[in-house]
């Protein structure tokens with residue numbers, strides 16, 4: 001299987017139902033707004049609203065620049081569309097463009113920590129749109145125009161730039177042009193050609209097309225070497241049909257009239273037009289080592305498979321995330337605005353765009369760090385399948401905005417230039433939520449493991465959704481335990497009828513291995529009061545036991561269960577097949593993800609009331625799990641007392657546990673006992689200068705299972721923390737016990753964790 005095939009398979013199975021469900025749950029749409037200040041007391045109310053709010057109002061009235069200090073203006077961008085060119089889908093109107101605009105807003109946040117709000121304007125009148133956007137100037141630090149069709153977009157952007165004192169940036173024009181320029185620089189280097197010499201064909205003379213060809217010409221491409229086409233074919237000198245001033249500027253003297261003729265001998269094809277606009281016949285006519293950027297969304301002008309079939313020597317890029325070489329403005333707009341906002345820019349000018357393109361091109365040539373390779377499940381090296389950085393590259397956030405900010409400062413559009421670039425870069429690094437990269441690494445490792453996962457509870461719709469997602473996400477094979485008719489009916493009811501033929505159902509009543517399983521179980525339980533009748537009942541009728549038997553016999557690599565029954569009960573059943581008790585060394589560890597932090601809580605599942613030796617065992621197991629997640633462990637033995645005060649019989653074991661680890665000579669940091677605030681808050685920890693932890697704890701070993709479990713549930717319910725686990729460590733095979741209120745996504749996360757254990 002080629003890289004392209006495997007890469008495409010891993011992500012492309014997005015069904016209509018999945019896309020609609022993604023947009024519907026947990027709440028309709030793709031983002032929420034949360035306050036960043038306390039808003040609980042009467043005093044908070046007095047500060048946030050009347051009378052306190054009057055003070056910043058007057059300050060801003062006196063000095064408008066202080067709006068950047070006292071409001072969210074400086075980190076707020078409006079994503080504005082009228083829906084006249086929604087991706088390559090055409091004029092869907094303002095309302096139907098909202099999912100794309102919400103999506104762009106989420107990408108701003110995810111990739112560059114820029115707050116963005118979508119605004120859909122129900123108008124095709126240029127004057128009306130200009131007026132509406134201009135009136136919003138006080139609110140925003142920048143304006144990102146999106147999916148507004150040409151030629152109106154050119155007039156709207158130009159007028160707004162002239163009339164507004166904040167950056168106005170039409171992403172489809174300049175975002176696309178910047179990324180195209182970056183990709184093209186590298187692709188031409190690969191094919192050993194010079195931009196001054198190459199023959200370029202551009203298909204699509206709209207927002208994206210005109211901006212791309214202009215930037216490519218600024219970079220050195222010669223006017224006479226560039227042929228631009230639209231729906232009417234080649235834009236030649238003297239053409240009158242379907243023309244406008246922006247197209248006319250790129251008309252050339254030529255006899256060629258069709259795209260097919262234009263492609264004859266071309267070195268580069270740039271497509272920002274529509275699905276399927278390019279045929280294999282056209283591609284065949286291109287020059288050796290052709291560069292093909294088929295960037296129409298959601299479907300390209302020609303797929304990489306089609307292009308490579310007839311031209312194995314082609315360097316191919318698309319706008320999609322499921323092929324190598326994603327030339328998409330997502331690599332630009334988050335970082336261009338981050339850099340622009342951070343210097344309180346008045347505009348995003350050409351210097352900033354060129355700096356962005358050059359920085360992107362340079363980043364793709366750099367050695368790709370292992371963490372990126374792990375996240376993508378393969379080593380990326382500068383070459384035909386890697387001419388541009390991948391959108392999830394964590395280096396983008398601290399590489400591109402500094403280049404943009406510097407260019408903005410040097411070219412005079414900064415209200416507040418960055419003085420200390422090193423410090424700025426360090427701030428950008430710490431700005432991004434580290435939990436993203438951990439989750440991505442877990443996913444990548446799970447994909448590499450290709451584990452066959454047993455989903456024990458095939459009668460539960462959440463479990464079925466997770467099993468389908470596991471398989472469609474290319475993590476491996478999902479085996480669902482249940483009755484075929486029942487699984488089919490539940491899948492259909494969940495809107496996943498098309499997944500029925502994909503999932504393998506294992507029915508205990510009809511499996512060929514039942515006799516083997518029963519013999520194994522009888523061997524284990526015969527001296528524990530179980531007769532052959534009991535064994536049959538357990539093996540054939542209890543899906544937790546049956547699934548555990550499958551796992552024990554290697555008929556699956558990992559087991560996911562517990563979504564329908566209480567975990568303690570499920571643990572008892574699993575213990576019939578595996579040695580997963582406290583005395584066997586089993587430990588339950590739950591990961592809490594909240595506000596960019598990951599904290600492991602242990603033991604949330606197995607030890608009811610551990611003594612100091614058990615606590616030391618738990619710490620060791622948790623430290624190993626932390627390392628497998630890429631965290632350097634810092635263990636705190638949590639208590640209601642800190643370093644011996646107040647004295648209490650209940651806290652004594654927490655006080656003694658570090659001594660046990662001292663004796664064992666372990667290779668990670670630990671200390672205690674201490675309260676949760678000492679463990680987690682560096683300022684409070686600083687009151688105990690002798691504390692041996694070098695930073696806030698990322699593992700809290702709890703005094704008992706009840707306190708561990710209560711803490712997790714409180715963080716989940718009160719703080720909205722994401723919970724992964726409990727991860728069952730210290731058991732021979734990967735088993736994950738979900739909770740009864742798990743969502744399909746929680747269950748999928750558990751399967752990913754189990755697959756990570758299979759991968760080692």
Ligand SMILES: NC(=O)C1=CN([C@@H]2O[C@H](COP(=O)(O)OP(=O)(O)OC[C@H]3O[C@@H](n4cnc5c(N)ncnc54)[C@H](OP(=O)(O)O)[C@@H]3O)[C@@H](O)[C@H]2O)C=CC1
Pocket residue numbers: 084085086087088089147148149150171172173176203204205206207208209229230231232242271272273274275277295296297298318319327328329330
């Ligand atoms: N990968 C990326 O990052 C980006 C990709 N795009 C994609 O580029 C495409 C165009 O977007 P945008 O410029 O905003 O839209 P516009 O509506 O502004 O322009 C569309 C242009 O494409 C031309 N066109 C449409 N269909 C064909 C066809 N079959 N053959 C030749 N030309 C055609 C139109 O011709 P005419 O003038 O004759 O009507 C027009 O010139 C979309 O598919 C969009 O998804 C856009 C931005 C970023």
Ligand SMILES: CC(=O)C(=O)O
Pocket residue numbers: 086087088147171172296297319328329330
């Ligand atoms: C990517 C993008 O902005 C588009 O296709 O319109």
Ligand SMILES: [Mg+2]
Pocket residue numbers: 087146147171172
């Ligand atoms: Mg767009």
